[in-house]
Amino acid sequence: MSAQDLRAILPELITVLVALASLFIRRRSQQLALVGLLLASASLPFLPRGPAFSGTVEVDGFALVFQALFLAMALLVTLGSEAEVVLPAERPRGKKEYYTLLLFATAGMLAVASAADLIVLFISFELSSLATYALVGYTKGDERSVEAATKFFIIGALSSAIALYGISLLYGVTGTTALRTLAQAREAQRPELALAFKAGMVLVLAGFGFKITAVPFHLWAPDTYEGAPAPVTALLATGSKKMGFAALLKIFLVGLMAFRADWAWLLGLLAFVTMTVGNLLALNQTSVKRLLAYSSIAQAGYILMAFPVATAYGLAGGLFHAITHSLMTAGAFLIVAAIAAGGRGEDLSAYQGLARRQPFLALALMIFLLSLAGVPPLAGFQSKFVLFSSAVEAGLKGPSWLIWLAAAGALNSALSLYYYARVIKAMYFEGPTPAFQATSADPHPERLVPHGGLFVAVVLAFALVILLGLYPAPLLQWLLEAARSLF
Amino acid sequence: MLSWLLLVPLVGSLIVWAVRDERTMRLVALAFAFGPFALATALAFLLDPGRAGYQFLEQQTWIPAIGISYKVGLDGISLPMVWLTTLLTFLVFLYSRDSRTRSYFALFLLLEFALLGVFVALDLFLFYVFWELVLVPMYLLIHGWGGPRRAYAAIKFFVYTFSASVIMLVGIMALYFGAGAHSFDLERIAAGAPQTSQLFQVLVFAALFLGFVVKMPQVPFHTWLPDAHVEAPTGGSALLAGVLLKMGSYGLIRVALPLLPEGARFFGPIMLVMGILSILYGALVCLAQQDLKRLVAYSSISHMGVVLLGIALLSQAGLASAIFMMFAHGLISPLLFMATGAIQHGAGTREIAQLGGLALRAPQAGFILTAGALASLGLPGMAQFPAEFGVFLAAYLGVGLWVLVPILTIVLTAGYYLWALERSIFGKLSPIAEQAQDVRAYEFWPMIALVALIILFGLWPGPWLGAINAAVLNNVLPGLGLGGTP
Numbered sequence: 001m002s003a004q005d006l007r008a009i010l011p012e013l014i015t016v017l018v019a020l021a022s023l024f025i026r027r028r029s030q031q032l033a034l035v036g037l038l039l040a041s042a043s044l045p046f047l048p049r050g051p052a053f054s055g056t057v058e059v060d061g062f063a064l065v066f067q068a069l070f071l072a073m074a075l076l077v078t079l080g081s082e083a084e085v086v087l088p089a090e091r092p093r094g095k096k097e098y099y100t101l102l103l104f105a106t107a108g109m110l111a112v113a114s115a116a117d118l119i120v121l122f123i124s125f126e127l128s129s130l131a132t133y134a135l136v137g138y139t140k141g142d143e144r145s146v147e148a149a150t151k152f153f154i155i156g157a158l159s160s161a162i163a164l165y166g167i168s169l170l171y172g173v174t175g176t177t178a179l180r181t182l183a184q185a186r187e188a189q190r191p192e193l194a195l196a197f198k199a200g201m202v203l204v205l206a207g208f209g210f211k212i213t214a215v216p217f218h219l220w221a222p223d224t225y226e227g228a229p230a231p232v233t234a235l236l237a238t239g240s241k242k243m244g245f246a247a248l249l250k251i252f253l254v255g256l257m258a259f260r261a262d263w264a265w266l267l268g269l270l271a272f273v274t275m276t277v278g279n280l281l282a283l284n285q286t287s288v289k290r291l292l293a294y295s296s297i298a299q300a301g302y303i304l305m306a307f308p309v310a311t312a313y314g315l316a317g318g319l320f321h322a323i324t325h326s327l328m329t330a331g332a333f334l335i336v337a338a339i340a341a342g343g344r345g346e347d348l349s350a351y352q353g354l355a356r357r358q359p360f361l362a363l364a365l366m367i368f369l370l371s372l373a374g375v376p377p378l379a380g381f382q383s384k385f386v387l388f389s390s391a392v393e394a395g396l397k398g399p400s401w402l403i404w405l406a407a408a409g410a411l412n413s414a415l416s417l418y419y420y421a422r423v424i425k426a427m428y429f430e431g432p433t434p435a436f437q438a439t440s441a442d443p444h445p446e447r448l449v450p451h452g453g454l455f456v457a458v459v460l461a462f463a464l465v466i467l468l469g470l471y472p473a474p475l476l477q478w479l480l481e482a483a484r485s486l487f
Numbered sequence: 488m489l490s491w492l493l494l495v496p497l498v499g500s501l502i503v504w505a506v507r508d509e510r511t512m513r514l515v516a517l518a519f520a521f522g523p524f525a526l527a528t529a530l531a532f533l534l535d536p537g538r539a540g541y542q543f544l545e546q547q548t549w550i551p552a553i554g555i556s557y558k559v560g561l562d563g564i565s566l567p568m569v570w571l572t573t574l575l576t577f578l579v580f581l582y583s584r585d586s587r588t589r590s591y592f593a594l595f596l597l598l599e600f601a602l603l604g605v606f607v608a609l610d611l612f613l614f615y616v617f618w619e620l621v622l623v624p625m626y627l628l629i630h631g632w633g634g635p636r637r638a639y640a641a642i643k644f645f646v647y648t649f650s651a652s653v654i655m656l657v658g659i660m661a662l663y664f665g666a667g668a669h670s671f672d673l674e675r676i677a678a679g680a681p682q683t684s685q686l687f688q689v690l691v692f693a694a695l696f697l698g699f700v701v702k703m704p705q706v707p708f709h710t711w712l713p714d715a716h717v718e719a720p721t722g723g724s725a726l727l728a729g730v731l732l733k734m735g736s737y738g739l740i741r742v743a744l745p746l747l748p749e750g751a752r753f754f755g756p757i758m759l760v761m762g763i764l765s766i767l768y769g770a771l772v773c774l775a776q777q778d779l780k781r782l783v784a785y786s787s788i789s790h791m792g793v794v795l796l797g798i799a800l801l802s803q804a805g806l807a808s809a810i811f812m813m814f815a816h817g818l819i820s821p822l823l824f825m826a827t828g829a830i831q832h833g834a835g836t837r838e839i840a841q842l843g844g845l846a847l848r849a850p851q852a853g854f855i856l857t858a859g860a861l862a863s864l865g866l867p868g869m870a871q872f873p874a875e876f877g878v879f880l881a882a883y884l885g886v887g888l889w890v891l892v893p894i895l896t897i898v899l900t901a902g903y904y905l906w907a908l909e910r911s912i913f914g915k916l917s918p919i920a921e922q923a924q925d926v927r928a929y930e931f932w933p934m935i936a937l938v939a940l941i942i943l944f945g946l947w948p949g950p951w952l953g954a955i956n957a958a959v960l961n962n963v964l965p966g967l968g969l970g971g972t973p
Contacts, residue, residue: 410653
C-alpha cells in the first residue's frame, strides 16, 4: 500500500473519517456531514487515474461519473434531512447517528464505483447496504418504518447471499475475482463448466437486481420506500439504486462482456418487464410515495436498456438517465417529505390545491413529473432520448429486437404520463379537501417554508433538471468519454 | 429574425405571468401577441417565393456530440402556418376579454411559442421538442378553463397524442442512424434518406405517419378530437382546430414525404382511402350532432380528410392545394368555434334544438355563424373554395372518376350546415333564443376580421398559392423524385 493507493480512495477516506468524527462531535452534525461531502467532492478531480491496491481498485472515467453522482445525491439528501423531517420528537439526540449512517452508506457507494474486483465490490456494496437498513428503520416509533426496515433487511440479506454465491461460482470456474482478468478467462468456454458459469451470471444478476428494483426482485421496494423517512427514500431511489447499477454495469460490461450473447436477451427481457410492470402497477396508486416508488421501478427498466445495447453511446445514455433520474426522483421525494412534514400525509388528496398553497413546490413537482415522463425539453427527455436512440442504433446494426425495446420504452413513457398527470391534476385543478380546510385553522398552516435546507435542495434539483434539459451538451460529452473508458 | 419571432412570445409568457395587475397584464399580453403577428406579416412580405430552399436561416450547434443543432428557416409551406398562428393568437386575445387570469394568457403565449417552433424548425430533434412542448400548455388550458368533462378530455388528449408521438420519435431516431448522416438536420437527412431500402422507408414512414395522423386526426385515430374540442375553452378550440391539427399534415409534407419517397408511395393508397373515409365519416357524424361545437369539431375531421386526400396524391397540384386548404381551414374553423363560443356566451347554450330563431334576437351572431358555415361548405368567393377545387381537380387527374366520392360529400356538408343553421338561428323563436344577448363588441370584431380575411383569400388566393407552389416545387417534390409537372 503506497501513498498513491491512498490517494485513489481519497473520497472514501474523507467520508469515513467525517462519519467517525461526527460520532464524537456532538453538535452541528448536519453541517459537518455537508462539509465532509463537499470535501470529498472537491477531491474528485485530483484522484490518480488507473489501478491501485494491486488492481483491486481502479479510478477511471466511469468511476468518477458514479462517484460524482453519489456525492451529489448524498449532498441533496443531507440538505433535505432537516431534523424535523427524519427525527420525530422521541429521539432528539439521535441526529448525529443519522448523518454518520448516511455518510457510511455514501462511502460504500463510492467504493463500489471504483472497485475493480468482485470481492472489493461486494464488501463495499454491503457496507452501503447495512447503513441503509438502519436508516430505513430510523424512526423507531413509526411502525411502518420498522416494518419497512425489516422487509428491506431480510430480502437484502437474502439477495446478498445469492449474489455472493454467484460470485463464488464465477470464481470457481475462472479462478479469479478481478474484473479485467475475468473478461479474458478462457475456462468459461469449456463445455463442462459452461453451466456453472451461466448459473453464476444469473445469480449475480438476481442478487444485485434486488438493489436496482428490477422486476421480479422489486417486491420490497414499494413498502420500503413508503415506510422509510422520505429523505432516506430519496437516498434509496437515487444513490443506493444507482450503486446497484454501477455494480451490474461493471460486472456485465467489463467482466462478462465476452459472454454478451448469453446475457443480452435476458437483460433485455428484464428491462422490458421492469418498465412495463412498474408503470402498470403505478397507475392506480393513491399514495404519492408509492406512486413514485413504482415509477422508480419503471425508470430502472429504462436504464437496464443500456445493458443489451452495450455500446459506448448506450452506456452514456444509461449513465445520463441514471443521473437525471436521480435528480428528478430526489427532488420529488424531498417535496413529498416537505408535504408530509407539513402534517398532511402522503396521500394524493394531500396534494389537492397545492398550487395555491405552495406555488413553487407545485411547479417544481410538476416539472419533475413531466421530466420523468420524458416531456421535452426537460432533462428526463434528453436522457431518455440518448438511451432509446442508442437502442435504435444497436437494433439497426445488430439484433432488431432492440428497436422494439426502444419502442416499448417510448410507449411506456406515454403510459407513465397518465399517472404523473394525476398528481398534476390534483395539485392544479382540484380544490383543497374538507380535511385540509379543517387543518387550516392551525396557526401555522404552512410549516414547509422554514426547512431552509430542504428548500435549497429542491431548488438545486429543479434548476438542474431544467438546465440539463436545455443544455445537456457538456455533460453528455463527459459521459461519452467516461463510457468509452470502459470499452 | 425567426429567433425573435420565437423569443417574443416566450418572454411575453414569463412577463405576463409576473404582472399582477389585471388591466396591465391584459395590455401586456395583447402587446406580446401583436409583436409576433407584426413580425410574421413582415416576413410574409420579405419572403422571396422564387428562391429554392429555406430563407431567414439561423443555425447554432446545440448538442454537438449527437449532431443536434438549433436550425430554423422559413419557406412558402411554413409561412402560411406561421402567419396563421400569430394571427389567431392575437385575435383570441382580443376575443377573450372576460374573466381570464394571467395564467391563461401566459399559457397561450407559451403555446404560440411552441407552435411557431414546430413550423420553423429544420432540425428533427428541435422539431420534436417543439412538437411535444405544444402538449403541455394545451393540456393545462383544456384542464384549467374547459367545460364540465374537461378532466377526461384533457388527459385523453395528452396521453393519446403523446403515445403516438413517442412512436414517431422512434422513427426519427431510425432516420438519424439509417440515413447515415448522423445529424438531425432536415436537409442533411434529405440527402441520404431517400436512398435507403424500401423496407426501411416503409417502416419508418409508418412510425412517423402514426404520429402525424393522430394529430390531424383521421379516422380511426380521431376519437380524442371531439372530446378535446368540445371541452376546451373557445380560444383553445380555435388554436386546436386552426393550428394544432395542421401540425400533422405539415409534418407529413415537411418530413415524411421528402425524406421517405418509397414509404410515401407505399402509403399513398392508404392515405387516399383514409382521407376519403374521414371526409365521409366526419360529414355523416355531423348530420347527427345536437351540439353546435361538436358539429364544428367533426366537420374538422372531414375537412382535414380533404387535406390528407390532397397529400396522398403526391402531385404538385394536390400538395399545393392541400396546404392552401390547411390555411383556409385554419381561418374558417376558428371563426366557427368563436361564433359558437359567442352564442354560448349570449344564449347560455349551444344545443341546436334550443336555439331556434336566434338571428331575430342576435343578428350579429346569426350573421357570423352563417358566414362561417357558408365558408366551410366551400362557397365560391371564400377561402376554402379554391383549396377544395384544387384538391378535387388534382384527385381527378390522379384517380379519375373516384373523385366523385369525396365531391358528393360536399352535398352532405352543405346539408348538415344548412340544416343546423335552419334549426338554430332561423325558424321559430325559442324561449332560450328570446332571452339571448347578441355578440359582444370585443367578440364581434375579431370574428369580422376573420370573415374579411376569408373573403380576401377566397377572391385573391394568388400570392399565397404562388409561394406555396414554389416551395412544393423546390422543397418537397425533389425528394419525391418528381419533376414540377402539375
